[in-house]
Amino acid sequence: MSKVPYEVYTEEVEALSVLSPDGEIINKDKLPKLTDDQLKEIMYRMVFTRTWDDRAVNLGRQGRLGFYAPVSGQEATMVGSEFALQKEDFIAPGYRDIPQLVWHGLPLYQAFLYSRGHQHGGQIPDGVNVLMPQIIIGAQILHAMGIAMGYKLKKQKQVVITYTGDGGSSEGDFYEGLNYAGVYKLPVIFFVQNNGYAITTPFAKQTAALSIAHKAVAAGIKGVKIDGMDVLAVIKAVQEAAERGRNGEGATLIEAVTYRFRPHSLSDDATKYRTKEEEGEWNEKDPIARFAKYLEKKGLWTEEDTARVKEEAKAKVNEEIKKAEKTEKMTIPGLIDSMFEKTPKHLEEQKADFK
Amino acid sequence: MAQMNMKEAIRDALRVELKRDPNVLLFGEDVGHVGGVFRATEGLQKEFGEERVFDTPLAESAIGGLAVGLGIQGFRPVAEIQFVGFIFEALDQMAIQASRMRYRSGGRYNSPIVFRTPFGGGVKAAELHTDSLEGLLTQTPGIKVVVPSNPYDAKGLMIASIRDNDPVFFMEHLNLYHAFRAEVPENDYVVELGKANVVREGSDVTIITYGMMVHTSIKAADELEKTKGIKVEIIDLRTISPIDIDTIVASIQKTNRAIVVQEAQKSAGVAAEVIAQINEKAILHLEAPVLRVAGPDTVYPFAQIEDTWLPTPTRIIDAVNKVLEF
Numbered sequence: 001m002s003k004v005p006y007e008v009y010t011e012e013v014e015a016l017s018v019l020s021p022d023g024e025i026i027n028k029d030k031l032p033k034l035t036d037d038q039l040k041e042i043m044y045r046m047v048f049t050r051t052w053d054d055r056a057v058n059l060g061r062q063g064r065l066g067f068y069a070p071v072s073g074q075e076a077t078m079v080g081s082e083f084a085l086q087k088e089d090f091i092a093p094g095y096r097d098i099p100q101l102v103w104h105g106l107p108l109y110q111a112f113l114y115s116r117g118h119q120h121g122g123q124i125p126d127g128v129n130v131l132m133p134q135i136i137i138g139a140q141i142l143h144a145m146g147i148a149m150g151y152k153l154k155k156q157k158q159v160v161i162t163y164t165g166d167g168g169s170s171e172g173d174f175y176e177g178l179n180y181a182g183v184y185k186l187p188v189i190f191f192v193q194n195n196g197y198a199i200t201t202p203f204a205k206q207t208a209a210l211s212i213a214h215k216a217v218a219a220g221i222k223g224v225k226i227d228g229m230d231v232l233a234v235i236k237a238v239q240e241a242a243e244r245g246r247n248g249e250g251a252t253l254i255e256a257v258t259y260r261f262r263p264h265s266l267s268d269d270a271t272k273y274r275t276k277e278e279e280g281e282w283n284e285k286d287p288i289a290r291f292a293k294y295l296e297k298k299g300l301w302t303e304e305d306t307a308r309v310k311e312e313a314k315a316k317v318n319e320e321i322k323k324a325e326k327t328e329k330m331t332i333p334g335l336i337d338s339m340f341e342k343t344p345k346h347l348e349e350q351k352a353d354f355k
Numbered sequence: 356m357a358q359m360n361m362k363e364a365i366r367d368a369l370r371v372e373l374k375r376d377p378n379v380l381l382f383g384e385d386v387g388h389v390g391g392v393f394r395a396t397e398g399l400q401k402e403f404g405e406e407r408v409f410d411t412p413l414a415e416s417a418i419g420g421l422a423v424g425l426g427i428q429g430f431r432p433v434a435e436i437q438f439v440g441f442i443f444e445a446l447d448q449m450a451i452q453a454s455r456m457r458y459r460s461g462g463r464y465n466s467p468i469v470f471r472t473p474f475g476g477g478v479k480a481a482e483l484h485t486d487s488l489e490g491l492l493t494q495t496p497g498i499k500v501v502v503p504s505n506p507y508d509a510k511g512l513m514i515a516s517i518r519d520n521d522p523v524f525f526m527e528h529l530n531l532y533h534a535f536r537a538e539v540p541e542n543d544y545v546v547e548l549g550k551a552n553v554v555r556e557g558s559d560v561t562i563i564t565y566g567m568m569v570h571t572s573i574k575a576a577d578e579l580e581k582t583k584g585i586k587v588e589i590i591d592l593r594t595i596s597p598i599d600i601d602t603i604v605a606s607i608q609k610t611n612r613a614i615v616v617q618e619a620q621k622s623a624g625v626a627a628e629v630i631a632q633i634n635e636k637a638i639l640h641l642e643a644p645v646l647r648v649a650g651p652d653t654v655y656p657f658a659q660i661e662d663t664w665l666p667t668p669t670r671i672i673d674a675v676n677k678v679l680e681f
Contacts, residue, residue: 092424123461131427132459139452142417146424153380153406153430173447176417183412338458339497341465341520344549344597 012210015225015257018232021285023293032084032236040300042083042231044309046075046288049099051313052108053262056115059321060266065115069096070262073229076287077193077256079103080234085161085242090129090151092144092162094137096193096260100163101130108316112324119330119338129158137164138173141190145177148188148251159245161189161238167198169212169255178219178253187245189238190253193228199264200273216253228258229285232294259285359539362395362532364506365471368513369396369433371543373403379517380425381408383418383435383471392437393473393532415441419448419470423456426466431517439474439526440483446491453522454497466522469513475528475567476618476665479658485529486655487619492524493596493628499523499548500596504569506537508593511546519548528567551599553606557588560675561606563629564616565592568666572616575671587675595625603629604637611642612678616666621649643681646674 020026034042053072059065071078078099082091091097091104098111105128114121114132122132134140144162151158168174169192181188192212196203209215216223222244226233234256241252259282263270270279295301332354336347343351359367372379381396381403387410390397400408411418415436422432436442442449453466476485492500501516501523503509509527516523554569555576562572569591576587588606592598607613613633615626626647633645648666656664 119458119461122459122463124463131464136447136451139420139447142420142448143424143427143452145417146421146426147428148424149421150425150428150430154428173416173420176412176414177420179412179414180417180421335458338462340457346597346600 013213013225015227016233016237017227017230018236019230019290019294021290023290023297025294030233030236032232032239034235036298036300039295039298042079042235043291043295043301043305045079045083045103046231046291047306047309048313049075049079050288051310052317055314055317057262057266064321064325065112066117067095067265068115069265070260071096071099073259073261073282073287074193074195075099076231076234076291077191077228077258080231081161081191081238084235084238085159088129088158089242090144090147090158090160092131092140092147092160093133094140094163094165094168095133095135096165097133097163101133104128104130106130108320109323109327112321113327116324118324118327119335120327137168138171138177140164141168141171141173141177144188144190145180145186148181148186148245149184151187152184157246159187159189159242161191163191163193165198166192166194166196166203166206166212167201168192169194169215170198170206175215175219178216178221178251181251182220185248185250187248188251189241189245190251191238192253192255193258194255195258195260197260197264197273199268202273212255213253219253221251221253223253223255225255225257228256229287229290231287231291356538357541358536359506359510360533360536361503361506361509361527362393364510364539365395365513365527366397366399367539367541368510368517369399370402372514372517373399373407375543376431378429379407379431379433381433381435382411382421384411384413384437386410386435391435393529395527395532396435415444416448419445419453422468422470423448423452423466426453426456426468427464431467433469433471433517436470436472438480438484439472439488440486442472442488445470449522449524450492450495450498454495457521458497465520467520468522469516469525470522471525471527473527473529473532475526475530476655476661477567478529479661480529482655482657487617487650489524489526489595490619490624493625497521498596499594500526501548501594502526502528502566503593504528504531504566504591506539508546508552508591510539511544512548512593514543515545515548518545523548526566530567531570534570546593549594549597549599551602552591552593553588553602554591555587555589557586557610559586559610559612560678561588561590561603561610561613562616562671562675563590563592563603563613565595565625566618568616568618571666571668572671575668575675578668579672579675585675585679592625598625598629598632600632600636603633604640607633607637608640611640613641614646614648614671614674614678616648616671618665619650620652621647622652624649643678646678648674
């Protein structure tokens with residue numbers, strides 16, 4: 001009989017970091033293999049995402065976006081995890097995970113349309129393997145598990161990544177998804193962005209477990225905890241998990257410890273549940289600043305580069321929001337026709353009330 | 356033609372579709388190796404292999420989510436929820452995720468899923484194994500709800516449901532699984548979804564019903580004809596969402612009187628919807644209000660008083676007499 005590995009769940013696990021906050025390599029063995037161009041591209045995407053987030057918050061305040069969940073602080077987890085995937089891999093996101101969708105191929109104006117409550121926002125183009133963002137906190141975890149089983153049945157080497165937060169890790173669907181993925185050995189990556197708060201509820205009130213990564217033990221899958229403010233640690237962990245999935249070795253739960261610099265959504269006030277000191281501490285771990293220091297030392301990035309990307313991002317966001325605003329409005333007959341493949345007679349009759 | 360009971364007819368439909376389309380998958384708690392707690396899927400794993408017909412861990416929401424994910428991948432999942440009372444655990448996946456996949460994605464994805472579940476009273480099962488929860492699903496946009504009353508319909512409706520590119524909630528009455536045998540073609544055929552069936556022609560009053568209550572209504576109609584010469588027309592809805600109102604209206608134009616019989620609790624269910632639609636489309640043909648015969652608005656009773664809680668031929672006869680004497 002094999003020994004029960006008590007040490008796995010009675011001791012806190014150290015989160016994997018590759019870069020120190022000063023941008024020094026502190027874990028050479030876990031440095032992902034990336035070309036200089038790839039490193040610059042990752043930086044480009046993180047700066048772009050931060051700028052877009054700043055702009056989106058303003059657009060939200062102007063009433064030009066609808067529901068929007070800010071992402072600043074989580075660029076390493078979002079950009080890094082998507083970057084570690086292949087184009088053919090599938091993404092099943094939660095409501096905040098729009099950057100991963102966009103970097104995986106969803107046109108930005110469609111992301112804005114999604115926010116504005118337009119159906120076309122979820123009309124994912126062919127060849128872009130993503131689902132629209134999920135509002136029910138754990139539902140996408142189960143979809144990911146089903147999509148992963150689809151790949152397995154079709155004997156395709158793709159993997160599926162699904163995102164939720166520390167709050168989402170308390171959902172029944174989270175446990176059901178992990179358990180099924182363990183039983184069927186599915187190529188799925190459960191990526192939990194532990195940003196410390198489920199809206200306002202702090203992590204300490206979310207679970208008594210020492211970490212979310214520990215929860216993998218009960219499902220018989222691999223669990224890892226990583227520094228979510230370190231984009232290289234994120235990339236390394238997702239690359240390893242994806243490789244495991246492609247090799248038929250099953251699922252991985254990744255807990256990435258991160259922070260959202262802004263409130264949960266545009267309608268709540270983070271100062272009611274967080275302190276300035278806490279925010280200051282996390283600001284020092286800013287994933288963009290940290291990665292910039294690393295790249296600057298390598299001679300791959302300058303402040304001018306950051307300024308240039310910001311300008312590019314601003315222009316692109318303006319262009320895409322205008323495109324979203326110009327998109328023809330939904331109609332009730334159109335809505336009715338989107339319920340079924342063939343609109344049943346009673347719905348055809350109901351359409352007549354809206355002509 | 357073969358003689359089959361309803362369970363065998365459903366199994367035959369599943370076999371036909373598993374054979375015809377490699378994308379059809381069958382799964383749920385205990386459906387694989389032993390073929391389900393009622394053996395409705397018996398032998399199918401042996402015939403089609405563990406990749407096509409398989410057992411799942413015990414978790415209904417995950418069964419629903421697995422179906423949704425596989426549907427996105429182009430498979431046609433037939434997912435069993437072992438007993439009707441357990442659908443609440445899967446309701447998010449059925450009523451929110453599967454039902455609105457086409458709408459949410461603007462047609463990019465769909466949910467070609469059949470959710471099968473046994474239900475229906477009169478079998479003295481444990482609590483929450485038999486309740487008639489179909490009303491919950493009929494109120495859900497984007498999902499079709501099917502309740503067969505006999506082996507022939509069960510096979511044809513099941514095949515139609517599997518071939519449908521939208522989610523179908525398929526309810527199999529426990530009391531009908533073994534109730535009787537009937538002729539069922541061995542080839543494949545479909546019974547169109549959304550079409551009711553006039554199972555008995557009559558001129559005096561229409562009974563609109565579905566599932567097991569078709570048979571209880573037939574008993575009542577036999578008695579009414581024998582004792583009073585009353586000719587009852589019986590409509591088996593077969594699909595309770597959407598409802599085939601045209602067949603109902605045509606019947607009421609002939610009989611001018613109707614009652615609706617359902618096992619479920621009286622308020623806000625299928626019977627209420629049928630009556631609302633009759634009001635919209637046939638009120639001037641009515642000589643009396645349309646009455647409901649249904650369970651009372653209580654929780655579903657424990658086994659001891661089940662038989663008196665469920666609609667009986669006597670209660671149906673009373674209702675028919677009331678509308679005739681109005």
